Amino acid sequence: MRIAVIGAGFTGLSAAYHLAKKGHEVTIFEKDLNPGGLAIGFKTDNWEWSLEKHYHHWFANDTTILTLAKEIGYEVFIKRPKTSVFVDEKIYQLDSPANVLTFPKLSFFERIRMATVLAGLKYNPFWQKLEGIKASEFLPKAMGNNAYQTFWEPQLHNKFGGYINEISLAWFWARIKKRTVKLAYPKGGFLSFANALVKKIEQHGGKFFFNTEVYEMKQLKNFDKIIVTLPSFYFLKIAPQLPENYKQKLLRLKGLGAINLILRLKKPFLTDGTYWLSICDKKSKVMAVVEHANFMDKKYYNNEHIVYIGNYLPHDHPYMGMSADELLKVYDPYLKKINPTYHSSLIASHLFKVPFAQPIIPLNYSKIIPPFETPLKNIYLANIQQVYPWDRGTNYAVELGEKIAQII
Ligand SMILES: Cc1cc2nc3c(=O)[nH]c(=O)nc-3n(C[C@H](O)[C@H](O)[C@H](O)COP(=O)(O)OP(=O)(O)OC[C@H]3O[C@@H](n4cnc5c(N)ncnc54)[C@H](O)[C@@H]3O)c2cc1C
Known part of the structure; x- marks a missing residue:
């Protein structure tokens, strides 16, 4: 044919x-x-x-694409980078049950409750029952208001904006279910x-x-x-x-577009070695900071420290019409909260936008x-x-x- x-x-x-x-x-x-x-x-x-125009990695259980890579003889690196959250202007590593159980911003009871809800979702194979429930209604009820408002509400808000109350629990379930601490990347x-x-x-x-x-x-x-x-x-x-x-x-x-400002720096931005930093602050103009060089070696990029400043936005959002310099001016006050001196090591920036990147579920x-x-x-x-x-x-x-x- x-x-x-x-x-x-x-x-x-x-x-x-x-x-x-x-x-x-x-x-x-x-x-x-x-x-x-x-x-x-x-x-x-x-x-x-x-380098990807928008940050990309695979989870260690992304078996279909990993099998395809193997079939065509393509080399893949597997690593365990550090994933963290930015809460009350501080970075906390949060990528293991041990981190959740020792997280200082929640009481002991709240940590146990959140860990139990996340484990319940991770080991539940029945997503069909979850697709009629809103994530924004289930999560505060199940894990308590403080845990929801500290982590999940700001992350959902920063990702989905005005759509936050439409997102189904099945989408949230999929994110938790699929997460692996090890990530993969094609050579x-x-x-x-x-x-x-x-x-x-x-x-x-x-x-x-x-x-x-x-x-x-x-x-x-x-x-x-x-x-x-x-x-x-x-x-x-x-x-x-x-x-x-x-x-x-x-x-x-419905769906959202994506916008990524890439900063090429002489020095690390996330100095604690974090690869992925989710910003848990509803007032932030930035959704996530992803330091690629804390995942793949900087030697492949002329020793530059590459950082993505990422957002999902409607295609007609004012940021979508901005240049890299204009957007950096908008983000700069927030970025300085994470790294006050990053600007002095800036080599160059690149801005990439796509009108459709994330379906609303x-x-x-x-x-x-x-x-x-x-x-x-x-x-x-x-x-x-x-x-x-x-x-x-x-x-x-x-x-x-x-x-x-x-x-x-
Ligand atoms: C910010 C961001 C982060 C992401 N992070 C990850 C990640 O970490 N890991 C991961 O696996 N995935 C990630 N994804 C998702 C992943 O990129 C997509 O799910 C996947 O690439 C979709 O592939 P696709 O072929 O279905 O669609 P697309 O990649 O959209 O492919 C469609 C193609 O059609 C072409 N095209 C459009 N119109 C025409 C036309 N009229 N004629 C000819 N060609 C046309 C486009 O140029 C494009 O190449 C991310 C996406 C974004 C935006």
């Missing part, structure tokens, strides 16, 4: 890989110059490795891994057209089947012929997920909004690609 895949993110790459391996004639159209989609990387002249970065997949697909006869945006489904009329891997609102743009009731269903799915999401088959004959949808109950990620993009390849 002649199969077109729109998008060379990890869903498109995985679908193309499995279909090409089966002997189908696969052609991939990608609007960017490079593969990787949301996990795409960039490189400066003096770096050995590429050379996600761009390099995506390029290795491109090579494999080409070896199986697949053809890539980069820098090629599909504007209209009609452009691809010579294919037997078409797989669309774009977020749903992009699909609506390129397929105006879709029936109205289907369009309305896709329009019901409301109550009973399983009832509104669009199916793979679309109302258009031989056109299939496989995108980030169909990943559930797990939170979206490259592991699930690869899983989705495998599924759609099987269906076809």
Whole structure:
């Protein structure tokens, strides 16, 4: 069969890989110059490795993508970086049951209660029962107001903003369930891994057209089947012929964009060695600080200390229209609370934005997920909004690609 895949993110790459391996004639159209989609990387002249525009890692149990890496002979590093929270302007390591049980901001009883709730979620396999419950209602009741207001409410607020009261407990469950203390990272970065997949697909006869945006489904009329891997609102743009009731269903799915300011520093930003710092402060303008060089060795990046200042925001939020310098001015007072002298070691900054990065998972999401088959004959949808109950990620993009390849 002649199969077109729109998008060379990890869903498109995985679908193309499995279909090409089966002997189908696969052609991939990608609007960017490079593969990787949301996990795409960039490189400066003096770096050995590429770096993701938005922070990325795998969990040690992301078995689908780790198996794929193994299958194509791609090397992966596994490490145990430090994860911490910023509470009342202090950093606390919080990535093990022992840390939870000794956390000084909660009473002994509150720590036990929070640890019990988290363990209950981690070992509960029945997410279906949780999807009708709101995270913002369950968590304060189950773990107590102080634990909720100290950690989880600020994190949910900083991630989802105005959507906080819509998020289902199934989403929160997935985050807790999947968390592993060990994290994985592909040698050379996600761009390099995506390029290795491109090579494999080409070896199986697949053809890539980069820098090629599909504007209209009609452009691809010579294919037997078409797989669309774009977020749903992009699909609506390129397929105006879709029936109205289907369009309305896709329009019901909401999401947030992402914005990451990357600081390249001469000295560490998180001097205690933390890789991931969640900001537990509702007044903060920053959601998370992620020091990549506290995960992967700085030697791959010309000894620079690379830090992401991350946020999820609606695509029309004022920050989305700012330059790197403007945004750094906004973030600077808060960043100085974490590291008062960071600015003196700043080499350069980069700003990356994407309009759609995080689906909003409301109550009973399983009832509104669009199916793979679309109302258009031989056109299939496989995108980030169909990943559930797990939170979206490259592991699930690869899983989705495998599924759609099987269906076809
Ligand atoms: C801030 C942030 C942090 C993340 N952290 C992690 C993490 O730590 N670990 C992890 O595994 N995942 C993480 N993710 C999620 C992960 O990146 C995504 O789940 C995954 O990459 C989605 O892949 P996809 O192929 O489904 O979609 P996408 O990556 O969105 O791919 C769609 C592709 O289609 C292309 N395209 C769009 N329109 C057209 C068109 N008209 N014609 C042709 N091409 C088009 C795009 O350029 C893109 O390459 C993160 C995402 C963000 C934004």
